[in-house]
Amino acid sequence: MNSWLGQKGITTTTEGYNYIAMIDDVYLYTGVTSVGSDDSNVGFILVNQRTKEAKFYAVTGATERSAMSSAQGAVQHLNYTSTFPILLNISDQPTYFMALKDSAQLVKMYAMVNVADYQITATGTSVAQCQANYEALLADNGYEVTDPVEGEGEDTQDDAAVSGTIAEIRSAVIDGNTVLYFNLGEEPFYAVKASACPEAILFDVGDTVTITYKTGDGAILTASKVE
Numbered sequence: 001m002n003s004w005l006g007q008k009g010i011t012t013t014t015e016g017y018n019y020i021a022m023i024d025d026v027y028l029y030t031g032v033t034s035v036g037s038d039d040s041n042v043g044f045i046l047v048n049q050r051t052k053e054a055k056f057y058a059v060t061g062a063t064e065r066s067a068m069s070s071a072q073g074a075v076q077h078l079n080y081t082s083t084f085p086i087l088l089n090i091s092d093q094p095t096y097f098m099a100l101k102d103s104a105q106l107v108k109m110y111a112m113v114n115v116a117d118y119q120i121t122a123t124g125t126s127v128a129q130c131q132a133n134y135e136a137l138l139a140d141n142g143y144e145v146t147d148p149v150e151g152e153g154e155d156t157q158d159d160a161a162v163s164g165t166i167a168e169i170r171s172a173v174i175d176g177n178t179v180l181y182f183n184l185g186e187e188p189f190y191a192v193k194a195s196a197c198p199e200a201i202l203f204d205v206g207d208t209v210t211i212t213y214k215t216g217d218g219a220i221l222t223a224s225k226v227e
Helices: 064-074 125-140 198-202
Strands: 012-013 019-022 024-036 040-048 054-057 086-090 093-101 108-112 121-124 157-164 166-173 177-183 189-192 208-214 220-226
Touching: 012 064, 019 086, 064 093, 064 108, 064 121, 086 125, 086 177, 086 198, 093 198, 108 125, 121 125, 125 198, 177 198, 189 208
Parallel strands: 019 166, 189 220
Antiparallel strands: 012 024, 019 024, 024 040, 040 054, 086 093, 093 108, 108 121, 157 208, 166 177, 177 189, 208 220
16 A cells, blocks of 8 residues: 555656676666655665676665756756766765767766765866866865875876777776776776776777876786776
């Protein structure tokens, strides 16, 4: 009776979903919200696409659609539309990241929306500018902002760049940070933190990219930028 009338404590998945690749598995993720009219999530569900195992993570915050509306509202005078968001960890804050497109479906800007407080919304014409604006808003609202690449500047290796077509993409979560691994057809893999280069998440196999990385030996080299 409660599921039909009072609906106390009844939840449902949000409208929309996305995918996260971790190690050798792909997970579907979607938000969970109350059945009644609500603009907030009570958490997220990750479903392993191979084993079908599902796990619920209690993370209270805005729904994906609310975050998209908040991002579009920040540039409402331009009439841009938002893509479905990707969930990132920015300065230890769950953050929705999305592109903003014009009527021709061309990416014109980027937006970051804090999951816990979607009033904290930042935009920028580049990902770097968007992240800088977002972290400035976090600091203004009393959140501690951490350098996503802190300590990496001490590396004495020189920067180099390589261009090619992406042959393979892998990802893993290491110490709470999403790391993407790009292969251009032969060793090495180039590893870049999603928090340091959020636009890297937008690339697919077959895309032509230029990767800036630290020179060295080994099957995996650390990259700082993928364009």
